[in-house]
Amino acid sequence: MNAQDFDRWVQASLNAFEAALDDLVPAGAPAGLGEAMRYAVLGGGKRLRPLLVLASCAAVGGDSFAAMRAACSVELIHAYSLVHDDMPCMDDDVMRRGKPTTHVAFGEAQAMLAGDAMQALAFEVLTPDTGIAPALQARLCSLLARSAGHDGMAGGQAIDLASIGKQLDEVTLRDMHRRKTGVLLQASVMMGAACGPASTQATQALADYGAALGLAFQVVDDILDVTQDSTVLGKTAGKDQDANKPTYVSVLGLEAARALAQQLRAEAKAALAATGLADVSHLSLLADSVVERDN
């Protein structure tokens, strides 16, 4: 697959994804709640997690309706976590994806509720009355719940919160980021794979791919935080440094962090080769785009 074919696939996938998400996030939820939810999740973001779900499903020849629902659910979890993260009691950030954060636009109470409702909606979209086999619904809910909760994203946030102003070694930093970002990225890959008949070997190798890619994503995030300005990032640059948060750059230095990102990309591609699947080109090119991105 060449770069042009990949770009075409990304564009077509994103179009279908945005339409599906727009359809699923209720405009009519009461008292401004729907408006806040839609503001927080529609029309912005790189949509890396949904692309991982769809690419992984395609690699195993899976059910595309279920995968699209799964793509929407992981993005809802990701978007809700950003809404809560940005609030004054957490990172206190006012800018996200180039526009005011949800609590700035709608107030703190509505932002907290919107985040809460988005998490519930993530599980609602995985459990429609028809269209997804019940056993697959259960599997997708299981993967999502475990990646979002205490042992995944929320647990990583708690470590993050406790680490401000502290020195962390690379092992602790890696554990924090594995939970905070990596586990949901990996779950995206696993949820896509669950939509099709993947062998045990392929499933394990895809888990390895997801783990390497998840960590690479965070390493690159830390690099961009110090090398890019806010306009390019669409969020406040230099934030982690200012908050005295440990990052891969602060722990390893910029050059070693760049080398680590390259090493993780190689690990991700080696894992793809070990899947035994015929066409993993989308997943491979997504790993490239994670490491080579500039925002």
Next chain:
Amino acid sequence: MNAQDFDRWVQASLNAFEAALDDLVPAGAPAGLGEAMRYAVLGGGKRLRPLLVLASCAAVGGDSFAAMRAACSVELIHAYSLVHDDMPCMDDDVMRRGKPTTHVAFGEAQAMLAGDAMQALAFEVLTPDTGIAPALQARLCSLLARSAGHDGMAGGQAIDLASIGKQLDEVTLRDMHRRKTGVLLQASVMMGAACGPASTQATQALADYGAALGLAFQVVDDILDVTQDSTVLGKTAGKDQDANKPTYVSVLGLEAARALAQQLRAEAKAALAATGLADVSHLSLLADSVVERDN
């Protein structure tokens, strides 16, 4: 069933429930998160929702392992909503179940994360690797997600938020409370019923029972808010009045609110009679305890 038998059933159910919940809420979650989650959900509260799940499951002769998981999941949702509700940007309350609220004890950021992680955990406990048939897992997740989200609890909170200082008519007040409290109480009944082989007739009648009981619960809450002091309630009394929130008492007056509670109890019992189930005594006595409670 006499009152003594019912009390014995309640006590045995609560003992088993507390042990199950204690087992499921992780002490080991990182950086104090597990401690905050356990503080928020263990060792307190009336546990009405879990009792409804267990009583409903018993009425249909359902799977008690699945029902216990469902009981834990609804209580996790209820408890997380209290944690977020009590925060300064919402109701700003400092006392709950006779002790400091979670954000007072652990800080706002940790309280928000604990609530978020508790919602994820609710879906995690419904989707174990073994012990609950996948189709039942999917059904339970579906019921829980819909009752917790924009069309249920979170939507009701948003209406509540927007209603402060406003006059509401009884229809709007009823819609707010149906979403905010009623839908999760009703879902507790439905999740219990889903654990067994309930007929369409029984399922519909149990839904009616849950709707009447859910509304009765809120009417009684509003009555107690003005007739009891904080020590008996274990939370700040007179709060709604002080916040200028519309309640059943402010809209209907105290006597009419009391009459409505009695009417809803009668509706709940009529619905139970329409289930066609052999033994609905636990559900019937739970309706009594909701209307007759003093805290």
